[in-house]
Amino acid sequence: AQSVTQLGSHVSVSEGALVLLRCNYSSSVPPYLFWYVQYPNQGLQLLLKYTSAATLVKGINGFEAEFKKSETSFHLTKPSAHMSDAAEYFCAVVHGQAGTALIFGKGTTLSVSS
Amino acid sequence: ETGVTQTPRHLVMGMTNKKSLKCEQHLGHNAMYWYKQSAKKPLELMFVYNFKEQTENNSVPSRFSPECPNSSHLFLHLHTLQPEDSALYLCASSHPGQNSFEAFFGQGTRLTVV
Numbered sequence: 703a704q705s706v707t708q709l710g711s712h713v714s715v716s717e718g719a720l721v722l723l724r725c726n727y728s729s730s731v732p733p734y735l736f737w738y739v740q741y742p743n744q745g746l747q748l749l750l751k752y753t754s755a756a757t758l759v760k761g762i763n764g765f766e767a768e769f770k771k772s773e774t775s776f777h778l779t780k781p782s783a784h785m786s787d788a789a790e791y792f793c794a795v796v797h798g799q800a801g802t803a804l805i806f807g808k809g810t811t812l813s814v815s816s
Numbered sequence: 817e818t819g820v821t822q823t824p825r826h827l828v829m830g831m832t833n834k835k836s837l838k839c840e841q842h843l844g845h846n847a848m849y850w851y852k853q854s855a856k857k858p859l860e861l862m863f864v865y866n867f868k869e870q871t872e873n874n875s876v877p878s879r880f881s882p883e884c885p886n887s888s889h890l891f892l893h894l895h896t897l898q899p900e901d902s903a904l905y906l907c908a909s910s911h912p913g914q915n916s917f918e919a920f921f922g923q924g925t926r927l928t929v930v
Contacts, residue, residue, distance in 0.1 A: 745921035806859040
């Protein structure tokens with residue numbers, strides 16, 4: 703079955719600094735990959751998705767991610783952090799060859815300081 | 817209404833109570849999911865329904881009983897729960913037939929078992 707690993711449970715940046723959240727995947731087939739954001743006591747909101755089209759994927763709120771097959775990575779970046787970006791971020795992959803559900807990483811909490 | 821709606825948003829129940837969580841999606845999707853999110857563990861997939869049929873039960877205890885009467889509604893019936901079942905329960909839906917697998921989430925039900 704497919705899986706994802708998020709490196710770093712907590713990332714802290716200053717406002718205006720680069721945001722880099724790391725995700726590595728394990729998949730026996732070409733993966734569908736996703737990044738979601740969750741604000742306190744809310745559901746998950748899709749930031750962006752990779753579905754085997756362009757390897758550089760642009761999402762909402764200025765976020766983007768690059769699919770690198772050679773590194774089995776799908777890291778999330780944003781050039782300049784904003785206070786409103788403070789939240790928990792989840793990387794996800796489709797469950798399996800016949801599965802439809804998403805399997806999530808453990809999440810990374812992003813803190814942004816002024 | 818649009819999107820995925822979960823009710824109630826908050827629920828406190830005793831260990832001997834029986835309660836139900838409700839999820840409704842207005843997106844025309846054919847797959848629905850229950851996830852559990854607790855402080856100690858990452859997002860855990862509980863149940864998967866495709867076209868009203870349960871296609872996955874991720875070793876969930878029998879005190880959790882799902883029901884999917886149609887493609888738009890999903891219930892989670894709860895009975896004789898334990899305090900460790902306290903968590904945020906998230907419902908999601910998707911339309912895998914369109915080969916996108918993107919999941920749309922409700923805002924969750926915060927369950928406290930006392």
